Amino acid sequence: MTDPVLEHALAQQPALIKTLKALAACPSVGADPAMAQGMEDARQIIETHLDAMTFENRQRLSPANGGGQPAIYAERMDAPGKPTILVYAHYDVQPSDPLDKWQTPPFEATERDGKLFARGISDDKGPMMIALDTLAAFVAVEGRLPVNVKLLIEGEEETGSPSLPGILETHAELLKADAVLSADGARWRPDLVALNVGSRGNAGFEIRVETAAQDLHSGRFGGIVANPLHVLSTLIAGLHDDRGRITASGFYDGVAEPTNAERTEIASIPYDEEAAFQAIAAAPVGEEGYTTLERLWMRPTLDVNGMWGGYTGAGSKTVIPNEAFAKLTMRLVPGQDPDHAKQCVMNHLKAQLPPGTRLEIHGDRGQGGAYAVPPDHPLLSAAVAALEHTTGQVPLKVRIGASLPLTEIVSRVLGLDTVMFSFALSDENFHAPNEFFRLSSITEGLAAWVQILREIAQLSPQDFDAYRRQ
């Protein structure tokens, strides 16, 4: 009962690894202008590969106002009456420093212990090649794809996707689809078959508390003026109540309580809390009434990421400083508007400020909303079925506490939902030295991608009507 397309794809693995190594050899570090040639080399390898796969309408996409690293587009629309899937991946990688921590050169894919080591191999060149070569195998064996596929391979994922909203807006017609299937986004844990169905958003700002025009001597002013470090501490201590809830009025607007079904699903996930916290020598602490995974996936947070003021050098100085600073960020959940949530916290801080002190707020940090795939979304169901088919296990639905800008941008600009279907694993040192990708993930990934395309082929575009928000 082997699938001939999968058989072909598996047989072609040496070719896949060869292309992947060539791609990994391109230092496509988007953040570093000196590596522009590495970006261009990566684009050309991908474009050559897409041409060989007989993809059509290949082009580079930029926003209307130009600039940025172009995304690569290509399509095969040879499945009339079938859904159209926008497959996402990215060709840019994180910087490789600190270079001296790498055991082998970052831009020379090296095989050790069933793993390929190179910068970007797990994030996202390896997972991208799985998606591409699955598509190639369909064309090779069946002469066409089972569904319509539009490919969007971004070049700015690692630098915050600044051009992506503009690219999506400018080319909205070209990119019309029923849903987005992403070859990016790591799987949670090697020991679990899981699908990521949600991520938190974020927002933040910096504050400065001022209590006087200049630093004061504690002998001359101690006890008679406000100390900005005390004022700031009181403001920050007042951001949460005794039960760990954020006190800013309106902050929780739109936040849905986890349903019983969601709580049951989360509770069923094997999670060794004790071991996880022991590993970082920390205690599980958070909002009362929620488990650790509920707190991490379903509840918004507000954290001070940095705080400073006064004398911080060696020894002691009897100064009462005149200013103190803090950087704050929040993690947001579906239903929260980043601007509104941020404004609620700002208003709260202003309202708590003692008389005679001043508060400055610098709120120009980037931000984005949370995202969750609708639980009954047909592409999610296809992904569940594909993983069940290839692993024999019903995948767990997990979320991440961090942000996935892609999902939120795609939802906002194209009105489409995204399913993350990467075969990277979260322990593969992406964004760190000695990034690697398991060779076994290629086999698993090809099987799953063949199967998910077959599952989608069982659907019609009308199945997505209730979910498209275009």
Added chain:
Amino acid sequence: MTDPVLEHALAQQPALIKTLKALAACPSVGADPAMAQGMEDARQIIETHLDAMTFENRQRLSPANGGGQPAIYAERMDAPGKPTILVYAHYDVQPSDPLDKWQTPPFEATERDGKLFARGISDDKGPMMIALDTLAAFVAVEGRLPVNVKLLIEGEEETGSPSLPGILETHAELLKADAVLSADGARWRPDLVALNVGSRGNAGFEIRVETAAQDLHSGRFGGIVANPLHVLSTLIAGLHDDRGRITASGFYDGVAEPTNAERTEIASIPYDEEAAFQAIAAAPVGEEGYTTLERLWMRPTLDVNGMWGGYTGAGSKTVIPNEAFAKLTMRLVPGQDPDHAKQCVMNHLKAQLPPGTRLEIHGDRGQGGAYAVPPDHPLLSAAVAALEHTTGQVPLKVRIGASLPLTEIVSRVLGLDTVMFSFALSDENFHAPNEFFRLSSITEGLAAWVQILREIAQLSPQDFDAYRRQ
């Protein structure tokens, strides 16, 4: 009715200024080992001067175990049956940097607008010369002093007097006296005739809060671990209650409430609170139930002088740090034991620490108790009478919110009380560029010093019996 001794002293002012300029030319910066010669030059000028004044038993005093900058000692014990006064001054000065802020060279006394500009001219070389030349005038005119005088001229005042306790202990017999009269310690304000009758003590420590073994990413840990910046903020916010009182149990042990007489005396002091706070763009804030001057002079304080943790660079970083730091100092009032007060705050912090977090305390900062002259002390009465005689005004009794280690050390080691009788003014930029000393203060100071010695000569050693704690 002019006092012939004063007449003589005033006539000798040009000589005083000449010696003062020579002394100011010595860069006697005790903190800087490269300026050892400046220290030695200053000592020799003073010693030559003392010899010319026919002082006796001149010697350099060091602690039994040696080391440090020696103090200069000399005496004239030619008033049998009269009190013996230990006159204190210091010959070391603060460093002169930042040099580029000086309008004229710091070690070259320059006259401008009735002021002499030089490092150390106000603190304490000018005031010291007033005391010395008063004594010289008595010897010149009357052939002897009206009271017995022991001189102690310290060389480590600006570096925290580390050797002074040892010098006093080692030479306790030599330094036996009825009270200490200090030529150091600035007058509070140019517009007020005042005597400083008390100073606050101080103590402090540094704390480190740890919540995890390493920095954590807010996407992976936001909402499920303690944030040390929040923990630290809560600890610091909890140090004071809503009424501005320090919450640490036992901290106020021994603190006496201001008496009605003290409150009345303080309330009678002309003090333009609005102008004082407007000048620093701050609001008067502090412990409920006390006026600003009561808070500053009669109430202990607890201040964070520095605080830091997490990301403090440009932009934003979604880190949950694993540690946070704060430096704390307290100002103490008479009746408080620095060790006990400090321990109470440490205990309070430990008791407030949330479970699962760690607190380290580094408590090795120097400290000292508060000091107050007994209100009916005979030397204080003599000082009041002298100022009333020379100014026509009853001096106000003021305190300072800062610390005067000398008074506390002398009280602790020699069991003697100290009256501060300097003619420096608090606006004379000591410890800052362009330090100056008013020439008019020399005239005023000579008159007051002549008179206070005459006042003390009306007393007998027995008048001090109730106050000596030897």
